[in-house]
Amino acid sequence: xxxxxxxxxxxxxxxxxxxxxxxxxxxxxxxxxxxxxxxxxxxxxxxxxxxxxxxxxxxxxxxxxxxxxxxxxxxxxxxxxxxxxxxxxxxxxxxxxxxxxxxxxxxxxxxxxxxxxxxxxxxxxxxxxxxxxxxxxxxxxxxxxxxxxxxxxxxxxxxxxxxxxxxxxxxxxxxxxxxxxxxxxxxxxxxxxxxxxxxxxxxxxxxxxxxxxxxxxxxxxxxxxxxxxxxxxxxxxxxxxxxxxxxxxxxxxxxxxxxxxxxxxxxxxxxxxxxxxxxxxxxxxxxxxxxxxxxxxxxxx
Numbered sequence: 001x002x003x004x005x006x007x008x009x010x011x012x013x014x015x016x017x018x019x020x021x022x023x024x025x026x027x028x029x030x031x032x033x034x035x036x037x038x039x040x041x042x043x044x045x046x047x048x049x050x051x052x053x054x055x056x057x058x059x060x061x062x063x064x065x066x067x068x069x070x071x072x073x074x075x076x077x078x079x080x081x082x083x084x085x086x087x088x089x090x091x092x093x094x095x096x097x098x099x100x101x102x103x104x105x106x107x108x109x110x111x112x113x114x115x116x117x118x119x120x121x122x123x124x125x126x127x128x129x130x131x132x133x134x135x136x137x138x139x140x141x142x143x144x145x146x147x148x149x150x151x152x153x154x155x156x157x158x159x160x161x162x163x164x165x166x167x168x169x170x171x172x173x174x175x176x177x178x179x180x181x182x183x184x185x186x187x188x189x190x191x192x193x194x195x196x197x198x199x200x201x202x203x204x205x206x207x208x209x210x211x212x213x214x215x216x217x218x219x220x221x222x223x224x225x226x227x228x229x230x231x232x233x234x235x236x237x238x239x240x241x242x243x244x245x246x247x248x249x250x251x252x253x254x255x256x257x258x259x260x261x262x263x264x265x266x267x268x269x270x271x272x273x274x275x276x277x278x279x280x281x282x283x284x285x286x287x288x289x290x291x292x293x294x295x296x297x298x299x300x301x
Contacts, residue, residue, distance in 0.1 A: 045186060046114035047283070051126045056268045058199045062119065063220060064169060065154070065161040066201070073201035080160050080221075082205045091151075091226040094142025101205055105191070107140070108132040112195075113188055113209075118250045118282045120214040124264045129209055130192035135183045143179070143227055150182040151175070151232035152208060153224035169235065175219040176232035176246070177210065180291055186211055186284060189222075212284040214248045245301035249292070252278035254301045 063073035085101040110132055117125045138150070156172035158165040164172070181187060190209045191198055198204040203220025210217050216236050226232070236244035243257050252262045263275040281288055292300070 046112070047116055047126060049114075049116065049126045051114055051128045052268050054194045057125060057127055057193060058201055060125075060267055061201050062121075062215065063163075063201060063203070065163040065171070065173070065221075067163055074199075076162060077200035080155075080157075080200050080204075082200065082221075085205050085223075087206065087222060088224040089141050089226075090224065091228050092144040092147040093227050094144060096141075104137065105132065108136045110191065111188075113186075113211075115186075115209060115211040116282050116284075117209075117211065117215055117218075118264060118278070120216055120244070120248070120256065120261075122256075122259060122261060122264045122278075123267055124276075125267045128194055129188065129190045130195065131188040131190035131209065133185055134187045134189050134208070135185065137189060137225075138182065138227075146229050147227040148179050148229050149227070149232055150177050150179060151224075151226040151228055152177075152219045152222050153226075154219055155221040155223045168239075170238055172223075173219060173235045174232065175208065175217055175234050177208075177217070178231075178291075179227075181210065181288075184288060184291065186287055212249060212281040212288050214250060216244070217248050247292075247297070247300050249280075249297060249301070250278065250282040251280055251297055251301065253280070254298055 059074050060070045061073040062070070063077065066073040066076040086098050087101065087104055088098050090096050110130055112128060112130050114126065114128045117127050134150075152175045154171075154173035155161070156164060158171075163169070177187070188209050190203070190207050191205065193199065193202060198207065203218075206222045207220040208218045208222065217234075231246060234244075234246055236248075237246055250261075255261050261278055264278050265275050266273060279285075
């Protein structure tokens with residue numbers, strides 16, 4: 001396929017070549033080298049499954065602030081202003097305040113994590129994120145004794161996010177994690193995809209990624225993080241508590257009331273790509289199942 005001037009290498013590079021590149025990068029990281037201006041490859045946390053292309057990742061999105069179809073965010077998000085950007089840190093922390101994005105990230109290691117991504121709608125992708133562990137940010141601001149949950153809030157700017165202007169959603173979008181989930185090393189704050197800044201339609205400039213949970217937990221365009229001792233409200237749970245629980249762990253044994261979660265449709269598989277079985281915790285059970293010891297995941301769904 002001929003290369004067009006507006007294409008990126010990740011749009012056209014065969015997956016096998018990309019995975020070979022990841023292996024080279026992993027080797028460099030093990031030798032103690034830094035990659036891409038301080039970025040490092042965290043091979044121990046990444047899947048060896050081939051990632052989707054940048055075009056697939058950036059053109060098939062749920063981001064209702066920019067429309068209900070999968071294609072609308074790529075078009076309508078381009079008018080969003082993401083520089084300058086600040087994040088308010090609030091609640092039970094030692095260092096509350098409004099932080100510019102550069103100051104917030106300063107001193108934190110940006111790593112590449114190739115994660116499986118599973119939507120509650122039963123489609124899936126594999127995404128090569130760049131980001132930092134949320135635990136590092138929480139350590140930086142100082143979590144106070146008694147904090148049990150982390151709450152997140154998305155930007156509210158109806159003049160640039162047309163989906164927020166009216167409608168049935170209680171904007172701004174809010175989400176939350178239990179503190180031990182937030183502190184888990186798999187939980188990251190993403191700043192990029194494929195070695196470049198996060199596209200606006202994918203949640204730029206800062207989004208949460210929790211790979212063992214359904215994608216709606218991975219809140220986009222974060223402007224506020226609050227430490228609290230009570231379970232915070234979350235948007236989809238507010239809208240339909242019987243369909244969207246607070247935990248939202250990927251679980252083939254707990255169907256959505258309107259469809260099965262036993263299987264999923266990988267994006268990029270083509271017309272005859274078929275479906276594959278859903279795996280508990282999206283395949284990350286060895287790392288995270290201990291977080292839920294003693295819990296009934298059919299009740300705490």
